[in-house]
Amino acid sequence: MPLRSAPLPRMAGHLSFMRAQTKAICDVRPGDLAVLGIPFEDTSAPYAGQSLAPRALRETSVYFGWHANPQFSHPVDIDARQDIQTDGLHERLCDLGDISPGPEDAIHAALKLATNQISRNGACAVILGGSDRLSATVQSALSNCQTAQLGGTPRDAHDFHIAPLPNGCASTGKSDTAAQLTKLSQWRDASKPLFVRFDLSVFETSLSALCDRPRLGGCDLATVAQWLSALGQHEVSAIMLTGLNPNRPGMGVVKVGQRLMVTAFLAFIYARLGFGIDHPGRQTSEENIPT
């Protein structure tokens, strides 16, 4: 069910993640993906601008708001030649808005409360951050959770570090991905909440351009999308997007970082909601020719 009956110019209208419906947090239902922004400026970061990340991610995500635009039929992954039915996306993806700016303690408290409530409702919190300092707060909201980490700074040996580790450290990302996926399944304890940290630094730095902490030897888009798709098969309680700084000096007009991040993140959304997986009644593109 599209949001509108007429096409909407990309930069017009109310801005929500992928043109999702907006909801109050109390209305979040089990199985929802609930998007929450944290425009938080980490004053210890090398460059100012992380607080602009949630808006930048939302702006880029509108490009992929297929379900909300009646002029499109349905997306097809051109590489896999696989149709992706997004009919249910509008019902299950929602945008709760941003946590209000304020004193840092208040932001931490609000984030913890929101994450906890979304989790208790049986939904997955999609937290659009800039600074990964707040990821500890999300972890504290999910008691006894397991953390899988793509990029960013490793904190705990018990976490599942996918790739890559900081410059100079050994990388787990270069080993065989299939073997790593098996390790993930073995590591995962389904009785505990799962938290995914997705930092822009997981990508090879020459691809991302807007990363606050660039990493050499990072992953390409296909590898990251593969990991996010695999993680999307699990019951994830929260996923946090960090590391994007749309205000890197001289690079403010280049939208490469947010586009890269949202493109990869689509794999998680589609996997989490069960799209892109063969199911009875799935139409092929051949059957969708507009008349």
Add this chain to the structure above:
Amino acid sequence: MTAAITTFHPPLSQPGFRLFDGPLRDVADTSADQIGVVGMPSDWTHSSRLGTRFGPDALRRATTLLQSMRPQGASFDPDTGRRTVPAIDWLVDCGDAEVTAQDVDATTQAIAAMTEGLTVAGAIPLALGGDHYNSFPACLGYSRGLTKRSPDARFGYIQIDGHLDFSDRLGAWGTHNHATNARRISELPNIDVSNMVWVGIAGWVDGGDLALIEKQGGRIFSASDVHKMGAAEVMRQALAHAMQGCDELYLSIDIDAMDAGYLPGTGSIVHSGITPRQYYDLLDGLAEAPLAGLDIVEVSPPLDPSERTEFLAAEMLFRILRRFRTRPVTGL
């Protein structure tokens, strides 16, 4: 004592950049075996990130800085083992088409009139965008010119692009914009969709557009196909498909097929796109093609502070142009 005076050689050429420093020439003064450059500084038909109106100037500036075809003398091209010949008379710059902001029809006709004139004269129109919509008026003029020059001739079409651009309409922009150019070209009288080929498509595309292309016999090679099959093989197959029953080829080069990590200065960036080396190899694959018209679009200098985008695009132009008027090295 008069040495300073003798270095002055009037008349001076007109100030400003021309593509590869070629001479300025009116469309009416072009002839067969020439390439006529037409600037299309228009980005009103792009739906989001503007800036390609500065593309033609940026391309002209960047090409004058490439050493490959500078007028000071020929240079040796190690890839082809040939010397390139400066753009003295075979590559002429006809200036920019008159762009009327917010009037798509007027702009369309102005561009088409120039490329039609070049085609009728037997020259090859080379149009510099501008957003990708402008590819349609450039090809429209070529199509009209081809009809006048050879009424029964048909042309094949190859579009190197990150996107299909085959929508029938796009929201508030209607039927004539940067997402519909290939669809409008497919409706021209001397081309069939079965002779249209897309190369470098990345990510997610609209299922309806994809199905419509394939239903009518069009061929699509994704960026992934280029990675797997190799650029040379992809272009070999693309050319064979496009030229079935056709006499000439029209090529549309959208620079956004290149991965945004290399080339950020364009309105609609893609990731997991093709690399510069692959892009150049694709263009090299057209060395023997019966190229009769082409455009290069979506160079947006304001979106790339590093300016590398325009130099990558300039190199693309060199790759496609270097087969013209080259000669074997006879000894250095």
